Amino acid sequence: MRIRVTLAAVLVVGLALVAGAFVLVTLLGSVLTAQVCADVRDRAAELSASAVRASSTSSELVQMIDRSGVVVGGSDTGRFASPGRDCVNLEPPGYAEDYVFAAAAVESGGEVIVGRPLVDVLDSTRFVSRVLVVGVPVMMLIVGGVTWVVTGRVLAPVSAIRREVDEISATELHRRVPAVRRDEIGLLARTMNRMLDRLQRSHESRQRFVADASHELRSPIAAIRQHAEVAQAHPDSTTVDELATTVLAEDLRMQHLVDDLLLLARSDEEHTEPPRTPVDLDDLVFAEAERLRTATNLTIDSTAVSAGQVRGDETALARMIHNLADNAARYARSRITFALTEEEGAVVLTISDDGPGIPVEDRTRVFDRFVRLTPARSRDTGGTGLGLAIVAEVVNRHHGSIRNISGATFEARLPSADVDR
Structure with a gap:
């Protein structure tokens, strides 16, 4: 990753620098040429106004042309084509470099043509180009080096995390990776x-x-x-x-x-969803209530059980109700009450007994595995401490909730069959 980031940064910056250098050289040549053009036009206008016959110099070509088109003074390199007020860039005969020409009309007739070489412009652009040819690679190297160092520092915590995780085994799950940064x-x-x-x-x-x-x-x-x-x-x-x-x-x-x-x-x-089979929960509750009437001497009240249908695994749901009923029968003094209602898209099953109940501080822990809260829940009673844990597993797998709401009352809330999960 460090190499890829560095190469990407160098490539992007390199392309930007090359494009910028090309634009810079082009604009520089254009600006300098425009300045020479302005100077040539001003010089031509000055000579035409003074009507002085100026001769050519090493840095300037001048031709005076009368109204008949005959060269009457200035450069002897032959007749220059009249460029008018617009600058013309050309190489005159006998000269090995480009010149910029401009013309100005004389009041007495004819015109003055002035030309100046572009050698200074070309020298300036060549110098800048040479500087950029050396500077662009140097800048790319600097960008690559800085990116390499910065990326290394940024990724150093990742390497530390990787090393720490690589050293964590099943017997050292207490170890943690360093987390001091806020990014x-x-x-x-x-x-x-x-x-x-x-x-x-x-x-x-x-x-x-x-x-x-x-x-x-x-x-x-x-x-x-x-x-x-x-x-x-x-x-x-x-x-x-x-x-x-x-x-x-x-x-x-x-x-x-x-x-x-x-x-x-x-x-x-298993992490699969339970089956979506419709299950009449009231039938399972009535069956469990009838079993308790037959197997115990307790009073079983199921008058508050109304129709309630859910979707899921009928066997698992029956086991859930059975475990809740067994838990109630184990600690009830004389009475167990079943209730089943539908409210706000949920089927609510409530099983209560008149036993001692569960202390407030243990009402969540009671659903853990192998938990026995009182001596009454001993092996002599047949309890293993897994019954309510199984209840919680079944309810959670059916996307419901289970809680102990008042010591001796358990409430299981399951999505109704009419609600899509």
């Missing part, structure tokens, strides 16, 4: 630092995810191993049915955890 390069550096911030957060989140998943998987595995070792060491202390019941329960826990982990992993990897 476009500084904006680039700050943008790259924000990108590194996102990469670091993503890397740390992935590391926490792997660590938490490993920790969660160790618990059922350790429980199965513990019961198996006890049964093997003390066969009389347990029965096959008790061991099978324990192993099956831990296996189901592990299966649910693995299913949740796979779902979140696929959500992290």
